[in-house]
Amino acid sequence: MDDPISILFNATLFIFAVFLIWTSFFVVKQKTAVVVEFLGKFSFVAKAGLNFKLPLPLMIRTDPISLQLHQMKEEVSVKTKDNAFVTFPISVQYKVIESRIREAYYELSSPVQQISSYVLNVVRTETAMLAMDELYTKKEEIASAVKLELRAKMARFGFEIVTVLVDEPMPSKEVRMAYNRVIAAERERESAVNEAEAIRILKIGEAKAQAESLELTANAYVKQRQIYAQGAKESMEALSVALPTLSAQEVLQYLADMDHRDMLREASKGPGTILIPQTNTSNLSESIALLESKSQTTDLNLREMA
DSSP states (O other): OOOHHHHHHHHHHHHHHHHHHHHHEEEEOTTEEEEEEETTEEEEEEOSEEEEOOOTTTEEEOOOEEOSOEEEEEEEEEEOTTSOEEEEEEEEEEEEOGGGHHHHHHTOSOHHHHHHHHHHHHHHHHHTTSOHHHHHHOHHHHHHHHHHHHHHHHGGGTEEEEEEEEOOOEEOHHHHHHHHHHHHHHHHHHHHHHHHHHHHHHHHHHHHHHHHHHHHHHHHHHHHHHHHHHHHHHHHHHHHHHOTTSOHHHHHHHHHHHHHHHHHHHHHTSSSOOOOOHHHHHHHHHHHHHHHHHHHHHHHHHHHHO
C-alpha cells in the first residue's frame, strides 16, 4: 500500500503540471491579437492560433485586441461662415494596424474618444470657412480633410483610418425655415421675371402683328385709290369723248354724284334707316339735269350737222 504522503505529493505534482500546461499554452482567435506581459512588462504579441508563454505568474496575457474594421458615428455641430448652425453626421471606419498592436494597446486608453476629438476639431475648422449652401457641394473635400488629419494623428497610436464618410448636413429647424423662405422668394422672383418676359414677348408679337395689319391695310387702301383714280380717269376720258361740250368740272361733279348714288344703293341693302342730306340730293338732281341738257344739245348739233 502506497504511503499517503507519496500519494499526496504525486497528486500535487500532477495538479501543478496541469496548471503549468494550462497557463502556458493558449489559443488566440482569428482577427484578434493578445499582448503578453512578463512581470508587468511588455513581452510579445500573440497572433491567431496556438501560442506558448511562461506560466503564471511569470507571464500574463491581456484581453484580446480586435483587428477587425470598426466604425464610429459622430454628429458634429458646426457654425458656418454665414452664421448658420448645422449638424454634420460623420462616420469613421478604422482598425488596428497589425504591425503596431503594441502602440494601439498601450498609447490610448480610449481611441474612440480620441478619434472623436480629432474629427470635431477638423470639421469645425473646415466648415468655418464655408457658407451653408457650400457644405452640400463640398462634403467630399471635408471628408478628405478629416481623413488626412486623422491618418497623420492616429497612425502613431497604431490605428489606421480607412474611410471617412460625411452625410448630408442637417441644419437646425430655424435655419431650414429661413432657407426655405429664401428659396421660395427666389423662385417667386424667377417666376415673376419669366412671366414678365412672356408678357413682353406677347406684346411685341401683338405689336408686330398690328403693324403688319396696318401696313397691309394701308397698301390695300393705296391700291384701291390707284384703281379708283384709274377708273375715274378712264370715265372722264370716255365722258369727254362722248360729251365734248362738258367741262372738266362738270364731269367731275357728275362722277361724284354717281359715287354718291352708288353709296346710297349699297347702304339701302342693309337694315335701318338711311338719311340723305338735301344738299346732296339737289346736287344730284342738278347734275343729272345738266347732263341731260348737255346730252340733248349735243344730239341737236349732231342732227343739224347731218
